[in-house]
Amino acid sequence: MFAPLTNVSKNKIMQASFWHNSWELGGFHTSFHRKDIHPYVLQYMAPREIEEKNILVPLCGKTVDLLYLAQYANKVIGVELVEEAIHQFFSENNLPVSQPDDTTYVSGNITIYRRDFMELTSEEIGPIDWILDRASLVALPYDMRMKYLETINRLSGIGTQQLVITLEYFPLLESAPFSITPAEITQYYGFGNAIRHVESPGLPNHGMVRRWNLDFLIEHGFLLTKYADSPVQTGDTGMALETAGGMGENAALV
Numbered sequence: 001m002f003a004p005l006t007n008v009s010k011n012k013i014m015q016a017s018f019w020h021n022s023w024e025l026g027g028f029h030t031s032f033h034r035k036d037i038h039p040y041v042l043q044y045m046a047p048r049e050i051e052e053k054n055i056l057v058p059l060c061g062k063t064v065d066l067l068y069l070a071q072y073a074n075k076v077i078g079v080e081l082v083e084e085a086i087h088q089f090f091s092e093n094n095l096p097v098s099q100p101d102d103t104t105y106v107s108g109n110i111t112i113y114r115r116d117f118m119e120l121t122s123e124e125i126g127p128i129d130w131i132l133d134r135a136s137l138v139a140l141p142y143d144m145r146m147k148y149l150e151t152i153n154r155l156s157g158i159g160t161q162q163l164v165i166t167l168e169y170f171p172l173l174e175s176a177p178f179s180i181t182p183a184e185i186t187q188y189y190g191f192g193n194a195i196r197h198v199e200s201p202g203l204p205n206h207g208m209v210r211r212w213n214l215d216f217l218i219e220h221g222f223l224l225t226k227y228a229d230s231p232v233q234t235g236d237t238g239m240a241l242e243t244a245g246g247m248g249e250n251a252a253l254v
């Protein structure tokens with residue numbers, strides 16, 4: 001007799017096969033990948049901010065942000081479900097790689113764990129000073145997102161800083177990338193984190209706007225500093241933000 005699948009386990013299986021297929025197909029399906037270092041990373045994770053720090057990059061794909069961070073950081077830890085993405089990262093960047101075990105890939109001060117991020121432990125990765133979330137939170141449907149937030153809380157410590165880059169758009173799509181508003185970021189992180197909303201440009205020329213005929217699309221940047229452990233918050237915290245100004249084929253356009 002099998003135990004009935006919960007929504008979280010069903011989503012987990014769908015998610016995993018979705019991402020494996022995306023990396024297998026490549027092209028449009030992995031067009032969330034940027035060839036350049038994300039401008040918010042250059043702006044908010046400047047060398048002096050990240051020097052000698054330990055940086056965690058959940059759901060890292062093959063982002064070249066890892067290369068930039070590794071130039072200055074003590075250690076850069078990526079976590080990625082799909083082996084193909086990890087292979088492409090090391091081969092496209094001509095990096096020699098060793099594998100101390102089947103799911104760990106090491107090159108210099110970059111380590112990538114081939115793992116479900118939600119299963120990573122502090123014992124494995126040690127203390128973390130910075131977390132970079134670009135297109136991670138928005139890649140996850142709601143119940144998986146709650147697991148992700150629990151994991152972030154579990155793996156970070158008091159003082160851990162985080163750059164969170166999300167998309168907000170309308171009308172809503174039923175699959176990734178999911179729209180996340182600043183109010184939702186406050187709900188998710190407002191207890192236990194000081195939040196600065198540092199970027200919110202509209203991107204009228206973004207491919208998603210054309211493809212899905214969106215009314216608007218904004219790429220938000222948030223800087224978080226953790227001051228207390230907190231359970232995942234899904235209700236309205238009523239806290240003010242300091243402002244600066246599923247899977248389907250659309251995931252490719254993150």
Ligand SMILES: C[S@@+](CC[C@H](N)C(=O)[O-])C[C@H]1O[C@@H](n2cnc3c(N)ncnc32)[C@H](O)[C@@H]1O
Pocket residue numbers: 015019020032033034058059060061062063079080081082085115116117118134135136139251254
């Ligand atoms: C939208 S992409 C973003 C990749 C990267 N952050 C970037 O900016 O290019 C999401 C990535 O997360 C990976 N992924 C999805 N679910 C995951 C999980 N539970 N654990 C680890 N990686 C996961 C996918 O394979 C994919 O490479």
